[in-house]
Each structure stands twice: as C-alpha cells, then as structure tokens.
Amino acid sequence: MPEQKKLLKALAGKSQKVPPVWIMRQAGRYLPEYRAVRQNAGGFLDLCYNPDFATEVTLQPIRRFGFDAAILFADILLLPQALGMTLWFETGEGPRLEPVTNMAEINRLKPVDAIHETLAPVYETVKRLSADLPDETALIGFAGAPWTVATYMVAGRGTPDQGPARRMMYQSPADFQALIDLVTDATIEYLAKQVEAGAEVVKLFDSWAGALSGTAFEQYALKPAVKIATELKKRFPALKFIAFPRGVGGGYATFADAGVFDGLALDSAVPAQWARDNLQNKLAVQGNLDPMHMVTGGDMLVSETRRLLDILGDGPYIFNLGHGITPDGKPENIEKMLKVIRG
Ligand code: CP3
DSSP: OOSSSSHHHHHOOOOSSOOOOOOOOOOTTTTHHHHHHHHHHHSHHHHTHHHHHHHHHHHHHHHHOOEEEEEEEOOOTHHHHHTOOOOEEEEETTTEOOOOOOOOHHSSSSSGGGHHHHHHHHHHHHHHHHHHTTTOOEEEEEEEOOOHHHHHHHHSOOOOOOHHHHHHHHHHHHHHHHHHHHHHHHHHHHHHHHHHHOSSEEEEEEEEEGGGHHHHHHIIIHHHHHHHHHHHHHOOOOOOOEEEEEEOTTTHHHHHHOOOOOOEEEEEEEEEEHHHHHTTSSSSEEEEETTTTTHHHHHHHHHHHHHHHHTTTTTTTTESSSSSOTTTTOOHHHHHHHHHOOO
C-alpha cells in the first residue's frame, strides 16, 4: 500500500512518531560497496548510464541502513548532456562541459524531444528500482533546477561564485532566459518520464539558488520550480514534489507560500525553530543536520539529531542532512544517527 510509506505520509502533511529518514548522496564514495562497483564500471558516467550498476548502487544504502527512501542514482548534468553538450568528469576535480554562452550556441542544442534517446537507460533504472525496492521504501526521482544546471552549462564547470552565469543573466538577459526556458521544458519531460517509470516523489536540486538575489531569485529560482511542479502535478495528481532551494534563507518562506510544493529540503543554515514556525504549517520540511556530523560522530551527532527531532518532530518531517554526505563520512555514524531517530 503506497500510502503507507513513511516518506509519502510526511509529504501528505502527516506527523509521525518516528519520522522517515534518508540522506542526500546516500549512494556514494563513503560506502566501500559503492567504490567496488564504481571500479568495475570504469567512470562515474558509465555507472549512471548502466541500469545494472545504477540499480545496484541505489539499493546498497537501502540494504545497509534500511532508509525510508531510495533516490535514483544519476546526476543533474545528464540533462545538459542529453541536450547535446559534451560532458566529462575530471578525476578528483569534478564535472566539465563545453560551455554554452550565447544564443547561437543555445540554438545549437538539441530540441527537448531528443533528450529521451540519451536518458533511456535512466528511465530503465527507475523501472527496475520500482520493481525491486522493498514495499515500505519510497522511490525518489530528481533533476537539477534550471538555474543550477545553467550555472554548469554557462561556466563549463563548477565555480565558487557562479560568476559566469550571474554575468550572463545581467548582460544578456534574453539569451539567459532562453537557456532557462529550454532547461525548464526539458526538465519537465525528463521528470515526467521518471514518474511514468515509477518515481513516486521528485526532488528538484537548486544547489546554487543562494547565489541569486532580488528579482533574479524570483525569475530564475522560484518561477522555474513553480512551473515544473505545477506542470508535473497537472499530469500526475498523486505525485509528491520536494524543492531544495539551497542557501536562500528567508526565500524558503516564499517557496512555502507558492502552494505547489509538498516538501522543502532545508540546508543546514536554516534555523529549525524558524522552519517550524514559518514553513511546517504549510508543508513538510526535510533536513537539516550538518553533514560534518557524519565525519565527526560522537556526542554532538547524538545531541544535534535529538535537537532536530525535538523541534521538528511534531509536524510533517523527513529527517535528512542539510547537504550530501561527503566521501569521508563514516557508515557507523549513520548507524548511530539512525539509532537516535528510530530508538
Ligand atoms: O543523492 C544520491 O545518492 C543520488 C545521486 C546524485 C548524485 N549527484 C551522484 C553523484 C544526486 C542527487 C546528484 C546531484 C548533483 N550532482 C548535484 C546537486 C546536489 C548537490 O550535491 O548539491 C550537483 C551540483 C551535481 C553535480 C556534480 N556531480 C558534481 C559537482 C560532482 C563532483 C563533485 C563530487 O562529489 O565528486 C558530481 C559527481 C557525483 N554525483 C558523484 C556522485 C555519487 C561522485 C562521483 C564519483 O563516484 O566519483
């Protein structure tokens, strides 16, 4: 019975004595079994595009920890690749793309309909997960939010301040808007296919939303997220939608007021009491333990986990970190955290 899944209950606005828990980047390098599969696969992208490997690494943290949700193993940068951009990962550094910086280059990208050819293996992974997961485990699909994806498309790599995209959005607003519109439309079709393949929840990762200010926040973070959620819910009325506008501070209240999201993922800087008083009366909140506790463990891990449960546990709540677990996170600290949450 899907409505019995703890994650879906929380996203339907219900509070639970023991909240559902999963963690961002739960399939990843901190797990020895992930590193073993990754070695076999070759590169990270080979892992993403091989349904056997991608299904296996998605299931690893479910088997080990019994998390209440599995998140599809893929990457937010597969979408620009499906739009025709060249993508590779420099070992030890991160993603690289051939940048797109003006209208002529945007016009050379593929049309939205063409993305499914590249992304078909991802949909196959979702389909297999949907069949293989335990009955109580919810399946989360995801995509990058248009702004965050565009920061990589324009710079061709990760940047400390998202400078290239911020420069383009002020200097060439029409070109930049065309890029955001293309990614927004492609994201809707990408997520729709994930839902058709069995994703019950989708999460939109706007990891760099905190770099936006003033009208740019509304134009490039809020508006595209609302459009994506509204269109998907029109097509799939039962779908639950989590937004993650990381780093937006008080902008979280603007997201809550939009009325279309079921959950908001909080970064670690959002005060829990503020989230309880200003967000949790409108939707479910998810978060927001500092991922560093997964490295350091000890009494602070226990007391900070308890603190979050005390403050947020009476409303609709999903326990998680404020960002992804890092490669030096320790599996035994996850066990310790789970013991506090589940008793
Ligand atoms: O959470 C999960 O377990 C699902 C899988 C997932 C990955 N990336 C796998 C991954 C998800 C949801 C993402 C999202 C993602 N990818 C984001 C948004 C979330 C966030 O963390 O802010 C971003 C910005 C990216 C882009 C990206 N992918 C970068 C910048 C990097 C390099 C940095 C790094 O951690 O190495 C990646 C690589 C990546 N994506 C890895 C994983 C497991 C590491 C790849 C490896 O095995 O070497």
